[in-house]
Amino acid sequence: xxxxxxxxxxxxxxLAVPAxxxxxxxxxxxxxxxxxxxxxxxxxxxxxxxxxxxxxxEADRLIGGSAVISHRLEVHEMSMEGGIMKMQEVAxxxxxxxxxxxxxxxxxxxxxxxxxxxSPVEGTPIxxxxxxxxxxxxxxxxxxxxxxxxxxxxxHEGMQHEMKxxxxxxxxxxxxxxxxxx
Amino acid sequence: MATTETFRKVRLVLWGAVAAVALAxxxxxxxxxxxxxxxxxxxxxxxxIGAPFTLTRSDGTRFDxxxxxxxxxxxxxxxxxxxxxxxTTLLEMSNxxxxxxxxxxxxxxxxxxxxxxxxxPEHLKLYLSAFDDRIIGxxxxxxxxxxxxxxxxxxxxxxxxxDGSDYTMNHTASVYLMNANGRLVSTLSFQEPEETRQRKxxxxxxx
Numbered sequence: 001x002x003x004x005x006x007x008x009x010x011x012x013x014x015l016a017v018p019a020x021x022x023x024x025x026x027x028x029x030x031x032x033x034x035x036x037x038x039x040x041x042x043x044x045x046x047x048x049x050x051x052x053x054x055x056x057x058e059a060d061r062l063i064g065g066s067a068v069i070s071h072r073l074e075v076h077e078m079s080m081e082g083g084i085m086k087m088q089e090v091a092x093x094x095x096x097x098x099x100x101x102x103x104x105x106x107x108x109x110x111x112x113x114x115x116x117x118x119s120p121v122e123g124t125p126i127x128x129x130x131x132x133x134x135x136x137x138x139x140x141x142x143x144x145x146x147x148x149x150x151x152x153x154x155x156h157e158g159m160q161h162e163m164k165x166x167x168x169x170x171x172x173x174x175x176x177x178x179x180x181x182x
Numbered sequence: 183m184a185t186t187e188t189f190r191k192v193r194l195v196l197w198g199a200v201a202a203v204a205l206a207x208x209x210x211x212x213x214x215x216x217x218x219x220x221x222x223x224x225x226x227x228x229x230x231i232g233a234p235f236t237l238t239r240s241d242g243t244r245f246d247x248x249x250x251x252x253x254x255x256x257x258x259x260x261x262x263x264x265x266x267x268x269x270t271t272l273l274e275m276s277n278x279x280x281x282x283x284x285x286x287x288x289x290x291x292x293x294x295x296x297x298x299x300x301x302x303p304e305h306l307k308l309y310l311s312a313f314d315d316r317i318i319g320x321x322x323x324x325x326x327x328x329x330x331x332x333x334x335x336x337x338x339x340x341x342x343x344x345d346g347s348d349y350t351m352n353h354t355a356s357v358y359l360m361n362a363n364g365r366l367v368s369t370l371s372f373q374e375p376e377e378t379r380q381r382k383x384x385x386x387x388x389x
Contacts, residue, residue: 043269085266087264087350089343107266150270
């Protein structure tokens with residue numbers, strides 16, 4: 001009997017696991033797929049990307065946070081206006097309306113790691129926190145995609161493409177560059 | 183009384199002059215746009231983009247734009263404290279050069295910093311070591327960079343952080359494709375598919 005209830009418990013626990021085991025729940029918010037990418041050597045900034053869904057009935061705001069690789073973190077928006085790339089801090093934080101999903105991605109909203117103290121290394125997750133107005137502080141870990149990756153997935157495709165087109169030692173150099181940083 | 187009348191007349195004449203100048207300017211711009219369109223391009227005054235310049239290469243030597251003569255080139259502006267578009271564009275240009283294979287030596291690729299106070303030649307060299315080493319990294323004095331940017335109609339500005347201790351930059355993000363005669367023939371945008379960009383580069387190199 002004990003065995004049976006243990007099995008039931010186990011089954012229930014398995015069911016309770018969210019769609020992606022990597023999703024992070026904070027109050028009414030679900031944060032998924034946090035990722036960043038390798039930076040060129042000597043870079044002092046990097047962008048962090050993630051998806052935030054608000055399952056609650058009230059709006060929340062991403063107002064800041066921290067990451068182990070940088071001295072500061074800000075919530076930024078990149079936009080294109082007539083061929084001009086514009087970068088600015090999102091005034092008052094990034095709003096996530098009730099029922100809405102906001103995607104932070106290259107060329108758009110992102111968290112900006114400012115004044116890097118370490119360079120992201122491919123395959124080594126970067127821990128950090130995100131601060132929300134209502135949900136409070138949440139600990140997350142960003143996956144690290146290759147240099148210039150356009151998504152956490154495309155990064156791997158880009159890699160294969162690179163290999164197929166005959167990497168002439170350039171890839172090796174990219175990785176090598178990491179060690180060359182300070 | 184007469185003086186007031188005279189003033190009124192003078193004012194009228196002056197306003198007339200303003201209107202005439204505005205009209206002439208408008209017509210000029212319109213003509214320019216039309217000419218560009220006839221040339222199969224929606225780029226205004228394509229021919230007047232760019233002017234001779236000298237800047238400092240990432241290896242510390244001086245670079246004279248005269249050395250570009252007779253070969254097409256791709257030119258774009260950015261800065262190393264740029265988290266997204268600059269490293270992405272540099273990586274894309276590295277990939278394009280690789281795709282060109284043996285034809286890569288028929289094209290010069292130039293990356294010019296719009297943040298010369300932070301992007302010293304040494305820093306630029308370190309940063310560019312992650313990319314194809316055929317990309318020519320250039321920086322200079324604030325005035326030198328401003329002059330080159332102006333001639334290529336590049337817009338850039340510092341955006342100070344909230345506490346004023348730091349800044350990021352807004353800048354024109356397009357890659358300009360210039361033919362062997364130094365004329366603008368096309369632009370690349372990071373928003374278009376890689377194949378489109380590669381085709382434009384292939385066309386440029388094929389002359």
